[in-house]
Amino acid sequence: MAIQWYPGHMTSARKKAEETLEHIDVVIEVLDARVPAASHNPMIEEMRNFRQRPNLKILNKADLADPQITQAWLNYFNSQPNTKAVALSCKKAGDAKKIPGLCRQLAPHRGSPLKPLRMMIMGIPNVGKSTLMNALLNRRAAKVGDEPAVTKSQQRFDLGDNQSITDTPGMMWPKIEHESDGYMLAASHAIGRNAVIDEDVAEFLGNLLLKQYPALINTRYKLDAMKLDVQQIDGIDLLQAIAKRRAYKRNDGQWDMERTAMAFLTDYRGGAIGRVSLESPKSRAEMIALAAAKPEKINNEVENSTEADAQTDAS
Template sequence: MSIQWYPGHMTQARKKAEETMEFTDMVIEVLDARVPAASHNPMIDEIRLFRQRPQLKILNKADLADPDVTQAWLNYFNAQPNTKAVALSCKKPGDAKKIPAICRKIAPHRGSHLKPLRMMIMGIPNVGKSTLMNALLNRRVAKVGDEPAVTKSQQRFDIDDTMSITDTPGMMWPKIAYDSDGYMLAASHAIGRNAVIDEDVATFLANILLKSYPALLNTRYKLDAMKLDVNVMDGVDLLEAIAKRRSYKRHDGLWDMEKTAVAFLTDYRSGAIGRVSLESPASRAEMMAQTLPEQPNTSENNTDTDNATDTSL
């Protein structure tokens, strides 16, 4: 199954971003530190590079990600031209306050009263753009919610007399090329729930974490106390074990796997399982080498629909 999600308002968001980029000096792209490559929207590069604008990549939610993997991503991104990457948590005001000074170094020709530095925050839904905006301005100006696509229109504000910033709606792209990217984004809550099946996403997530972080899963769900060997389990086994551990049963007496899936995804999203990353530069390269990307279906044109879609291929 392939997960696709491209609500109609995002087409207009892209057009508006293209217009604003002409009057922007640099781009701040906010990524999810747990899935930095999967949470990168390739359309942002298209818009940015057309105007030859430098960028700051912020790996947000770094407090939830594996610090060693995050460092590998910083090394990877900082080796790219016209790119600076930092890892932080936008929920920590002290972290966000570092951003203006970094931006001044990236665009030293701007940042005066005569030539204010004009920045634009971009990224996919629910990665923390609005939280960053509020922290930079030290007041609540952008609506924040734990759901994708809360921001629907651009907002521009002055940080001071020498810097301004534009917050943009979260933008997805019309076709997610790799199935695993769709599942990682869904697990990280960047895709609306009406486009996914929670049990499928939770099973996918469980398989990744069983491979990379079995000890954290064992600690969180006390699998050894149930006489289960985390090293021989698959994703379905793990979800069933969690259902039994927490006594999640339906009225008909069967295990409530839907409730279990939501609980497991919530544990991941909140950091209750521990600091984990779903991809590294090495695993990303391996995945791309082994997996052919999904090709767009030119016979279908549903990118301008107002509702999220879940397309099974």
């Protein structure tokens, strides 16, 4: 099932962002370090490139992500023109304080009384934009919540030292092209629960983590104690094992898979499983190549079928 989520207020948020960008010097895009490509909104790239604005990419929640894969993403993003990337945790005030200096490097002609440095924070919902704002301001100016799309309107703040920053609502895009992106975003809580089925998302996440981090999964859920081979089970088996270990049962005596799915997703989101990343530059390139090959395969099958039908008709 493809996951799509585009609440109505995001259309007006995009229009307002396009207008404000004319008066912005540096775009700060906050990404989830565990899913940097999936959490990148292509509309932000379009708007930024149209205005020819430099980009600081913040790989937030780096404390939850696989450090080796995060470094690979930093190498990838820092090779792009007019772009600088840094990994940090916005919950650490010291990390957030580095951001204005990095923006000054991208816009060295700004930052004087006559030409103040004007920054804008952008990104999809629930990647930590508001937490970053609060760390920069040393106060709770932006509303923070566990559910995505908490911020609904733009807010501009003066940081002093000839610097200002504009916070924007989290923005998705109308159509998520790759199905796996929707599931990774849902697992990372960037998509509202009304658009997903938790059990499906948890099964997807389980399959992914069993493949990429079997030792961490085994340690967290003690699968060997249940005589389960982590190399031989899938996401559904994993969820059933968690339900049994934690005795998650419904009133009718059946295993409570909805509660189990939420518990598993909560473990991932909070870092209880360990430092994991759901995609790397290599896996991303492979996924895109595979997706690009599918239409060609379908076209070839259609052509072959058409040719076979024509030969049958001719005979």
